[in-house]
Amino acid sequence: MSGVRVLVGTKKGAFVLTADGARRSWDVTGPLFAGWEIYHLKGSPVDPSRIWASQSTGWFGQLIQRSDDGGQTWNAVGNEFAYQGETSPHQWYDGTPHPWEFARVWHLEPSLSDTDVVWAGVEDAALFRTTDGGHSWQEMAGMRTQPTASRWAPGAGGLCLHTILIDPSNEDRMFGAVSAAGVFRSDDRGESWRPVNKGLVSSPELPEPEAEVGHCVHNLAMHPDRPDVLFMQKHWDVNRSDDGGETWHEVSGDLPTDFGFPIEVNANEPDTVYVVPITSDSEHFPPEGRLRVYRSRVGGNEWEPLTKGLPQENCYVNVLRDAMCVDHLDPCGIYFGTTGGQVYGSADGGDSWDPIVRDLPAVLSVEVQTLP
């Protein structure tokens, strides 16, 4: 029988939640790497027994862990992330030039075709790649050295490359998102990049609201069967592109607020999209203290609240950008984690929810593997 393995990164370690295909009864293991910040874990789509984890603390820096047995055992691999060549400055919060400095790995994106290849999005924003199973990491400097990079500035969470999407129909085509710079596209497997932010509007956050770069893109989502269609949760605004990022248009529609962090697409329905509205950039909690996932079945603009099983009073948690994911079962399972340490799951496309665990450390990321 098929099953799922949910990989949860938290402020104080990692947890692995497993269930069979019914997704009703869960086993919880962890904490792994207790006491460390685990920004992200993700399994290889080629070999689900291979899982990667980004482990860091402010004290002892960055490590990358790799499991080859589905998370039972782990080994530290290479952890040197050296920018290639001279690093020209980016903008600091006050507008002054600031040198590029490595802080941590935010996101690990395993290759769709090679178990030894993984992409890493880091802070300060840059893209790295390993081709030898994590033993060494090389910067794909085309991201950081593009002409717009000197105008990038950190968001509140730092200047981070937090989202990496790979087109499954053409692995040469990739998308990366940087806060606060925008979306970038590569058509040569990460060698060179260009901004693709036309149509985004950030007002009043940017003096030039439709600027080429400077947009605080929070997260991107793509359905593998329709890779030209991208969905975006921006700082404010939910946006959609139908042409591989060349142009964007807003699809916030009737959402109660269009601020938020994660966005996902149902694995079986390319027009079914999920977001978690958050009150505002000043109040990072759900409107009215009611935790609601919103679902659009028509690719945006028309949204319905999903509340069954979610707290509808006195709830003031946040859901971070990498903390929501979907499995590939039918009906599609959806999972998200909160800064309050809850991980919720839905086994029916979002119609109803149950807490899988309630009292973890603040959740930084949630990924799921669909197992044969």
Added chain:
Amino acid sequence: MIRVQLPYHLRNLAGTGSEVELEVEGPVTQRSILDELERAYPVLRGTIRGHGTADRRPFVRFFACQEDLSHDDPDAELPAEVAAGKEPFMVIGAMSGG
């Protein structure tokens, strides 16, 4: 033998107890101890000192003989008690919340 005490997270990474013993050739300095420590336990590379720069990470401290040596020249010889193995060279996670 040089005695090196490691903080909780680093001893877990290295799979050791709280203290390890190292043979250090030549002058006993912060650099020579840490070079040998990283050679013996490669997983610790980058966790105490930065890759490339070999600079002490900001929230790591070095203590020995009731003194904070964190700001000393990494090539300065350490106290004779450390070189003789009577006192440990202590790698400390700085006291700060989190």
